Amino acid sequence: MSDNKLQLQTQNGVARYFKENMGTLIGLLVMCAILSFTTNGVFYSSRNLINVLRQVSSNACLAFGMTFAIITGGIDLSVGSILALAGTLSAGFIVNNDMSPAVAIALAILIGTLCGLFNGYVIAKTTIPPFIVTLAMMQMARGAAYIYSNGQPIRVDRLKIPSYEIIGTGYVGPIPLPVIYMAVFLIICVLLLSKTRFGRHVYAVGGNDKAAIFSGVNVVKTKMAVYTMSAFLAAFTGVVLCARMSSGQPTAGQSFEMDAIAATVLGGTSMSGGVGKIGSTMIGVLIIGVLNNGLNLLGLNSFWQQVAKGVVILLAVYVDMLKKKKK
Amino acid sequence: MNDVILNMKNIHKEFPGVKALQGVNFDLKRGEVHALLGENGAGKSTLIKVLAGIYIPEQGEVVVNGESHIMRNVADSQAHGISVIHQELCLVPYLSIAENIFLGRERTAGVFINKAKEAEEATALLKSLGLDFNPNTLVGELSIAQQQMVEIAKALSVKSDILVMDEPTASLTDKETEVLFEVIRDLKAKGKGIIYISHRMSELFEITDRVTIMRDGQYVGTVNTRETTRDKLIAMMVGRELTQLYVRDEPKPGKVVLEVKDLVDAPMVNGVSFSLREGEIVGMSGLVGAGRSETAHCIFGISEAKGGEILIDGKPVKIHNVREAMQNGIAMVPEDRKAEGLVLINSVGYNLTLTVLHEIFKGRPLGDAKHEREQIERYIKELAIKTPSPEQLAENLSGGNQQKIVIAKWLATEPKVLILDEPTRGVDVGARAEIYGFMNALAQRGVAILMISSDLPEILNMSDRVLVMYQGRVMANLGKHELSQELIMHYATGVSD
Numbered sequence: 040m041s042d043n044k045l046q047l048q049t050q051n052g053v054a055r056y057f058k059e060n061m062g063t064l065i066g067l068l069v070m071c072a073i074l075s076f077t078t079n080g081v082f083y084s085s086r087n088l089i090n091v092l093r094q095v096s097s098n099a100c101l102a103f104g105m106t107f108a109i110i111t112g113g114i115d116l117s118v119g120s121i122l123a124l125a126g127t128l129s130a131g132f133i134v135n136n137d138m139s140p141a142v143a144i145a146l147a148i149l150i151g152t153l154c155g156l157f158n159g160y161v162i163a164k165t166t167i168p169p170f171i172v173t174l175a176m177m178q179m180a181r182g183a184a185y186i187y188s189n190g191q192p193i194r195v196d197r198l199k200i201p202s203y204e205i206i207g208t209g210y211v212g213p214i215p216l217p218v219i220y221m222a223v224f225l226i227i228c229v230l231l232l233s234k235t236r237f238g239r240h241v242y243a244v245g246g247n248d249k250a251a252i253f254s255g256v257n258v259v260k261t262k263m264a265v266y267t268m269s270a271f272l273a274a275f276t277g278v279v280l281c282a283r284m285s286s287g288q289p290t291a292g293q294s295f296e297m298d299a300i301a302a303t304v305l306g307g308t309s310m311s312g313g314v315g316k317i318g319s320t321m322i323g324v325l326i327i328g329v330l331n332n333g334l335n336l337l338g339l340n341s342f343w344q345q346v347a348k349g350v351v352i353l354l355a356v357y358v359d360m361l362k363k364k365k366k
Numbered sequence: 367m368n369d370v371i372l373n374m375k376n377i378h379k380e381f382p383g384v385k386a387l388q389g390v391n392f393d394l395k396r397g398e399v400h401a402l403l404g405e406n407g408a409g410k411s412t413l414i415k416v417l418a419g420i421y422i423p424e425q426g427e428v429v430v431n432g433e434s435h436i437m438r439n440v441a442d443s444q445a446h447g448i449s450v451i452h453q454e455l456c457l458v459p460y461l462s463i464a465e466n467i468f469l470g471r472e473r474t475a476g477v478f479i480n481k482a483k484e485a486e487e488a489t490a491l492l493k494s495l496g497l498d499f500n501p502n503t504l505v506g507e508l509s510i511a512q513q514q515m516v517e518i519a520k521a522l523s524v525k526s527d528i529l530v531m532d533e534p535t536a537s538l539t540d541k542e543t544e545v546l547f548e549v550i551r552d553l554k555a556k557g558k559g560i561i562y563i564s565h566r567m568s569e570l571f572e573i574t575d576r577v578t579i580m581r582d583g584q585y586v587g588t589v590n591t592r593e594t595t596r597d598k599l600i601a602m603m604v605g606r607e608l609t610q611l612y613v614r615d616e617p618k619p620g621k622v623v624l625e626v627k628d629l630v631d632a633p634m635v636n637g638v639s640f641s642l643r644e645g646e647i648v649g650m651s652g653l654v655g656a657g658r659s660e661t662a663h664c665i666f667g668i669s670e671a672k673g674g675e676i677l678i679d680g681k682p683v684k685i686h687n688v689r690e691a692m693q694n695g696i697a698m699v700p701e702d703r704k705a706e707g708l709v710l711i712n713s714v715g716y717n718l719t720l721t722v723l724h725e726i727f728k729g730r731p732l733g734d735a736k737h738e739r740e741q742i743e744r745y746i747k748e749l750a751i752k753t754p755s756p757e758q759l760a761e762n763l764s765g766g767n768q769q770k771i772v773i774a775k776w777l778a779t780e781p782k783v784l785i786l787d788e789p790t791r792g793v794d795v796g797a798r799a800e801i802y803g804f805m806n807a808l809a810q811r812g813v814a815i816l817m818i819s820s821d822l823p824e825i826l827n828m829s830d831r832v833l834v835m836y837q838g839r840v841m842a843n844l845g846k847h848e849l850s851q852e853l854i855m856h857y858a859t860g861v862s863d
Contacts, residue, residue: 236727243720246709252668253698253706254720254775255688313711 056318062358063305063322067329074333081336089213095328096217097122099321100276101299102306103228104269106320109303110232111262112245112312113169115269117158117176118299122277122292124184125151129278130193130287133203140203144282148274154180155270159263173266177296184289193287207283217279224272228317241265245312301348302327305355326351369395370429371559372417372448372528377426379412386412387423390585392578394528394559399550401562401570401591404580404603405794407764410563411453413580414530417561418450419443431527449526453533453563455513457520459506464488466505467520491519494552496545510537511654518546522553529553530561535569536792539654539820547573565794567596568823579603604796611799612827613806619830620644623679623814624696624783626665630673634660636838637674642783642814647805649829650818651854657838658818659701662785666698667691678782692721695782699772699789701818707772708760714771715742715756721775745774750800766797773804784808787818802828822851836860 057064074082081087101118108115125147132143154176161172195203209216232238240261243251251258273292281287305323308315330351334344372394379387387409394400402410415421417428419437427434430446437443443450457466464484473483488501497515505513514537521529531550535543550560550573562574570577571591579586579602586602624642629635634657642648652658664671667685675682678694685691691698700706708717719726719738726738742756749770753763760768769789776784786805790798805828809815819825825832826849834842834857842857 230732234732236723236733239716239720239723242712242716243709246711247705249706250709251720252688253700255692256720257687257689313709 059316060307060319060322062362063307063319063326063355066355067322067326070326070329070333074329074336078333078336082333085213087332087336089215089218091325091328091332092218092221093215094332095324096215096221097276097280098295098298098302098327099221099324100224100272101269101295102302102320102324103224103317104272105296105299105303106306106308106315106317107228107232107241107265108169108269109300109308109310110241110245110312110315111265112248113162113262113265114173114300114310115155115158115266116170116173116296117154117180118269118273119292119295120177120180120184121151121154121270121273122280122295123289124154124180124187124277125274126277126281126291127184127188127193127287127289130195130203130281130285131187133195133200134193134287140200140206143203144206144278147278148271151180151274151277152267152271155267155273156263158270159266162266163259163262169266181289188287188289190289192289195285195287197285203282204285205282207279207281207285217283220275220279225317225321232317237261237264242313245314247313298327301352305352307359326355371396371431373427373429374413374417375427375429377413377416377423377428379416379421379423386583387416388583389426390580390583391588392561392585394561396527396557396559397554398576399554399560399562399574401564401574401577402580403563403570403577403599404586405764405766405796407582407794408580408603409583410580411532412583414450414532414561414563417443417448417528417530444524444526447525447527448530449521449524449528450530451517451521451532451534453536455510455517457505457513457516460504462502462504463492463499463508463516463519464501466516467491467501467523469520471524487523488519491523492516494522495519495549509654511539511542514538515542515546518549526558528559528561530563532563533565533792534562535564535566543569565792567599570599571596581605600795603794611795611802612824613799613803614647614828614830615806615810617646617809617830619646620812621679624665624816625677625680626661626674627677628674629661629664629671629676631660631664631669631671632838634838635664635671638835638838638840639674640833640840640843642816644782644812644814645809647809647815647817647828647830649825649832650816650835651820651822651825651832652835652858654820656835656858658835659787660838661835662698662787662816662818665691666696666785692779692781695780696785697721697776697779697781697783698785699769699776699787701787701791703765703768703772708768710761711759713757714746714751714753714760714763715739717760717771718742718745718756718775718778722778741778745778749774749777749804764794764797766793766800769793769801770797773801777804777808781813783814783816785816785818788820789817790819790821790824822854825854826851834858 104118105115128150129144129147132138132146133140158173158176161167162169197204211219232241240256243256244258244261248258277292280291302323303320305326306319308320327348330348331344334347370393374392377387377390390409390413392413404410412421416423417437419439419442422436428436435446467488468484473480485501492499495515495518505516514534534546538546553560564570574591576588577591577599578588579599581603620643622641622643627639629638638661650658663669665676667687667690670686676685683694685694704710719741727733746753746756751770752767760771789801805815817828830846832844832849832854833840834854836858837860844853
């Protein structure tokens with residue numbers, strides 16, 4: 040009997056997901072439909088679809104972290120810079136310090152994650168707005184990446200140390216590793232936000248932090264965890280991106296934070312906090328990814344792609360607001 | 367019959383799934399105070415929003431000054447001489463009093479704002495309300511009660527014939543309420559019509575001429591205040607005879623559970639001492655600013671006491687945060703349920719279990735969904751929370767049901783000591799009676815209850831004992847037999863003997 044009830048619940052969950060994300064899902068499908076006509080089916084080739092997934096994987100990881108930050112009523116502008124710092128450090132440690140790739144990567148991700156811990160500590164313990172704290176970290180981390188690399192890319196010799204590159208270029212069957220990473224983080228983040236105590240606390244802090252304090256929620260710990268996690272995802276992504284090129288790029292990830300915010304907002308996360316879902320953010324990520332890919336296939340130059348992206352974001356959020364107002 | 371300045375006839379308004387108004391009638395005469403009475407969710411606010419042009423009714427007629435006109439928007443409504451003082455304050459905290467009063471209707475000289483003129487007019491307005499504020503003070507620096515008075519001044523500045531006051535005294539002290547009533551009498555004498563919404567029965571009898579009662583979106587009737595009684599009004603409101611509002615059985619006090627000695631958290635708490643026994647309901651009275659909530663905050667770990675001692679079951683404890691208070695068996699229903707009690711944009715179920723997540727997730731990282739559902743269902747049933755489902759957002763519930771959620775989420779922690787800060791503020795009569803019932807039942811089960819309240823009848827009828835605070839100290843500890851309104855006020859105003 041209770042099993043029956045439980046099943047009902049999960050069905051509801053799937054049905055609810057489609058209902059909640061109706062607007063963006065339709066948008067995504069319409070875009071795909073148009074592209075299948077205009078590109079003579081190239082868009083739908085499995086090679087291109089896998090390509091899209093690989094292209095969106097880094098933005099997805101950043102957007103997952105961003106969704107957590109925005110739900111707590113904050114924002115994380117430092118992810119693009121932390122990404123660059125961790126990527127650069129990972130290559131540098133291998134080249135300059137003769138570290139094994141495993142140690143170098145672990146250390147680089149740890150340092151990137153510590154940047155997030157710092158963000159979280161300052162945000163939770165002071166009243167400086169998250170926008171300012173992470174804006175400062177964005178400058179500091181980017182600067183640190185330039186200082187460490189002297190502003191030059193740090194190349195890792197592909198032939199001598201092939202294991203570094205594989206982290207970014209490897210495959211499991213037909214699926215590129217970055218897509219696997221994305222899938223793993225997607226599942227972890229969905230569970231974290233919707234099924235765990237930590238997730239509940241995240242919603243409480245963003246929905247009404249005073250009520251959260253009055254309910255015995257540890258607001259300080261929650262905020263610190265959120266920014267630490269966001270930075271971890273950024274650092275991990277940075278290492279994967281640089282490994283892919285077998286080169287630590289201090290210029291990597293510029294304005295990636297903006298794409299992550301755009302995807303999060305497209306997914307319906309409220310900028311004022313308390314509302315949002317990882318699954319919805321994923322749709323936002325895919326919309327931006329398909330848009331970029333499609334416009335590329337159509338041969339539109341990248342400047343126009345930016346304009347198109349802006350228009351889509353504005354439209355999508357407007358439609359979302361109309362939908363909510365109606366309720 | 368030219369007396370009637372407003373006549374709303376057969377108003378219908380529907381929202382998806384809810385018939386909010388079903389044929390409501392309401393009329394207002396010149397120089398009259400007409401109360402609108404009903405439980406939360408009865409449709410009072412919806413009716414006012416129709417009048418204010420925020421909602422457009424599907425059916426019905428609104429006649430203002432003999433002219434039939436459905437308000438299309440707020441400006442339209444204002445142009446017809448209607449001005450509404452909403453329950454939620456609509457002031458900009460970063461603007462001054464004068465700037466707020468004239469927001470949208472700035473007094474200008476050419477293209478520039480005439481600040482001097484605004485200040486002068488604002489001062490005159492405030493004077494007429496008996497207020498001595500500098501009009502250049504930022505609104506954010508004022509207390510809630512003072513902001514409420516500014517809101518009233520703003521409404522008066524529009525020079526409207528019809529004034530709507532939605533729970534204007536909810537956050538006012540008795541003295542401020544008296545000033546407000548003076549103003550209302552004055553407006554009456556000037557021939558204005560006033561629609562007055564309040565839950566406080568005593569106020570209705572003091573200030574209103576007629577009362578219109580609504581229930582579940584329907585018009586129940588209109589009566590002359592002088593020809594009715596409190597019980598008759600309540601019966602019309604809840605649709606049944608409410609035999610008794612207050613319930614308190616013979617108390618059976620046990621051993622001392624909480625003892626507070628010389629608690630200090632300057633400037634509001636200056637050496638508070640008292641104790642609470644099992645099964646006792648102790649009222650805490652005092653004027654606004656006497657340090658009652660602040661004392662509770664120290665005990666509950668919202669703020670940390672700078673001095674003094676807290677003993678639980680005779681053992682001294684240190685409480686640095688809410689978590690530690692919970693571990694010591696203390697629970698608290700805060701004063702402001704919207705700001706401090708609930709995450710309004712989340713569901714009823716979510717809010718109900720926010721205090722017991724450690725139990726639901728104990729040894730299970732993904733939680734015990736079954737246990738959680740059972741808990742939620744149990745408390746919805748036990749406290750008779752009226753909600754279509756546990757997934758309903760807390761913000762969509764009435765004040766009384768919201769308050770029940772806050773109480774339930776703390777009952778779930780099975781506390782030894784329950785602090786209730788203004789437990790029935792903004793709660794309708796039906797839910798109030800239920801809340802008193804829960805308090806009585808809890809006390810009989812051995813829970814020690816500290817009830818902070820500014821509602822004297824509530825203090826007098828529910829408490830086994832009353833502590834009166836003044837300037838951060840407990841001035842008196844009055845037993846049930848010696849309780850009186852006069853004695854409480856005597857100590858609350860700091861007259862010591």
